[in-house]
Amino acid sequence: xxxxxxxxxxxxxxxxxxxxxxxxxxxxxxxxxxxxxxxxxxxxxxxxxxxxxxxxxxxxxxxxxxxxxxxxxxxxxxxxxxxxxxxxxxxxxxxxxxxxxxxxxxxxxxxxxxxxxxxxxxxxxxxxxxxxxxxxxxxxxxxxxxxxxxxxxxxxxxxxxxxxxxxxxxxxxxxxxxxxxxxxxxxxxxxxxxxxxxxxxxxxxxxxxxxxxxxxxxxxxxxxxxxxxxxxxxxxxxxxxxxxxxxxxxxxxxxxxxxxxxxxxxxxxxxxxxxxxxxxxxxxxxxxxxxxxxxxxxxxxxxxxxxxxxxxxxxx
Numbered sequence: 001x002x003x004x005x006x007x008x009x010x011x012x013x014x015x016x017x018x019x020x021x022x023x024x025x026x027x028x029x030x031x032x033x034x035x036x037x038x039x040x041x042x043x044x045x046x047x048x049x050x051x052x053x054x055x056x057x058x059x060x061x062x063x064x065x066x067x068x069x070x071x072x073x074x075x076x077x078x079x080x081x082x083x084x085x086x087x088x089x090x091x092x093x094x095x096x097x098x099x100x101x102x103x104x105x106x107x108x109x110x111x112x113x114x115x116x117x118x119x120x121x122x123x124x125x126x127x128x129x130x131x132x133x134x135x136x137x138x139x140x141x142x143x144x145x146x147x148x149x150x151x152x153x154x155x156x157x158x159x160x161x162x163x164x165x166x167x168x169x170x171x172x173x174x175x176x177x178x179x180x181x182x183x184x185x186x187x188x189x190x191x192x193x194x195x196x197x198x199x200x201x202x203x204x205x206x207x208x209x210x211x212x213x214x215x216x217x218x219x220x221x222x223x224x225x226x227x228x229x230x231x232x233x234x235x236x237x238x239x240x241x242x243x244x245x246x247x248x249x250x251x252x253x254x255x256x257x258x259x260x261x262x263x264x265x266x267x268x269x270x271x272x273x274x275x276x277x278x279x280x281x282x283x284x285x286x287x288x289x290x291x292x293x294x295x296x297x298x299x300x301x302x303x304x305x306x307x308x309x310x311x312x313x314x315x316x
Contacts, residue, residue: 006034008088012078016096026102037063044072063309070304104196118188123155124198176298232280
């Protein structure tokens, strides 16, 4: 299949008014094999990112598509919207904060294209995030090792390159809770990794909070794995065994030492069992709730505005 360009760059934009212009300028200077296009997705940003992106769409020297979500849906939802409008033989996703160096784009693209890889992830010798954010990323990757069918130790980065085949399969998912890496792992295992530089944030602070990271982990756990349900089953079985052992202990105490003692121990066991039961109900409720919202058509993303790319060559 012929593609209009060799490489598409998808950039979700949120509070990126101060940096997205510099990013587009740097990307526009690249000359990848087959040409380049840029897709900006404004994910309901509360600053003037929309005005900046519209100006870039009008003046960019390369084809640039601008999409604006009607509200904030989340980074992975914005990436999915961008992927659906990307036309490249390969697509790179990257952040708008200049922590992903634009000069590394060609190296990632060539590594995927010349190596025949479906997906190339980036990894960093040193991450220039805050300490808690680095800890959260490591935790998320450990959880992904456990829950996803992915190569052990592969670092899942938002700075990644995908072939058009992978993009086509990933974007078939229409549910309201996408996790791009989980979708990728369901499509292919022809995955490589390459080390790139990572820069300090050029402006402002990270848009990720502990709440956003927790919701991301929840998407990973409940949308692409049944492991939490299996844990709930094992927890229930373990509590059942513990209950039998406790009953045996009480029976033996009654036989050999008279009246069983221990209101405190009874209360502890009761609270333990109640806690596990509520945990199991919570896990099941999360699955049922997400299935309910998906069945009722909760949108993955709503595009309020689109400015299509001009299909001309570079503007001189």
